[in-house]
Amino acid sequence: MIVRPRLHWFRMLLAWKGSVLPELLPRLFLIFCISVVAVASHDRVLKVTVDLSPTPFSLVGIALAVFLGFRNNASYDRYWEARKLWGQLLNESRSLTRQALTLPRDAVSVDETRLFVRILGAFPHALRHQLRQTDPRNDLATRLPSPLLERVMAARYRPATIMLWLGEWVQLRTREGALDAWAALAFDRNLNGLSDVVGGCERIASTPLPFAYSVMIHRTVYFFCAALPFGLVDSIGNFTPVFSVFVAYTFMALEAIASQIEEPFGTEDNDLALDAMSAFIEDATRDLLGEPALATSAPQPDPFTFS
Template structure:
């Protein structure tokens, strides 16, 4: 995730980050510029269309559709940001549940070996969940101090969660945890699986294909028809105008595509690995 100062306007305006949409759109902007030049040349130099030509009235269509495309892109970006923010809230609840579970267990348990096991397995669940959501391979080095073998063909976070529940159940059967204490820590244990399921729902349920495809087609045909009307009023100055219009509309769509899945490796995705490291540090401090 990109760290930045939101008050530093100069950096935003004049410095292009590697994840900036401008870098990604440069090839298409170049093509759009050549296309616009070709349309202007044909209308002005080759066909020599007069001001009375009906082609000039195409700009009326753009005026009517401009409001529609702005609503569509506004809804698109808001929906994508809602998914990003929901993912952040879920990982925030995972941080709180990990701390609460560690705090309760640190007071309830007196056996150092039990504390050591839970001190390692709780951050392990968070780390595996982060890798599970980003489709990364899970390293066996994570489990070198714990008798746990991950089966890669099965749901990895569930295997670690089962180990945690199994350990808590053993502590209850041995009398190290009472029934009331088991009920007290059950909410934190359940939150782990709830967060995992909610994150998987975000990851595995993209924006409907027909909606996403329609917006891309809409932007494409909107931009492709812009030079026909602008060539009459702006001449060759329509080239930078069309390029800038394409940049704005396409950038909004690219931003929405990037943040609608907040668990990947893009620059603006959630820093789940960093959050995992913080949880590990806090749990080790408490237990």
């Protein structure tokens, strides 16, 4: 995720990091070459004339803009829902930490409470690795006791296994008399909230936008951009490459941005910064315990990029 101060309007024009322009340059160069061919053929250099009326391009361009807008809205909706789910995860984690610190009676030792919060802090890391399909052992090994670590690593759905342990902790404290029925119910509500977060993230990760829909828009964008120079050359002549590349950049960039944020749990520049969010949630629970924040596991590539 790119997070940086608001830029001056001129510096915004020259912004490079975080934009999709670097990956579009080869495609824009191809459109430029096609535009040069269109201008050359129109001037009879190649002894070939391919002149198209701009009217069909106006109609197709309007329809294409509507479809691209719809796809961008659908992709951003997935991105924003994912962000809200991780915001809910922060709220539920803070509530569970507060309950672990205030609801139990004196029968619960400080070490047991700290263990609960420590394992709760490992939950967002386990969820992040599940969503990105990466190995969580290194992150979890420093946060979970060895028996629980092996139990979690042996499970297919590791965040759910951590939730199960948290529920078992509440059940054990209830049997010991440290928690009454109302306190156990309060814990259960927030644990259900964690389950809702996991289910919502899994729904987004396992249900991409329909492939046929994405292919249709992709083909239409590139066919439109490749044919556009032949529709413009008769009216704007040698300026055709400039306007063709600019229009191509607009449509291709919209499609590329939608493609990036469609999968919000990835590691591209414009995806959610799950590493930073996981660390922030864990530090928020540790702060309620009065413990210092943990150092980040790896330096960021630059001060404006969060993975």
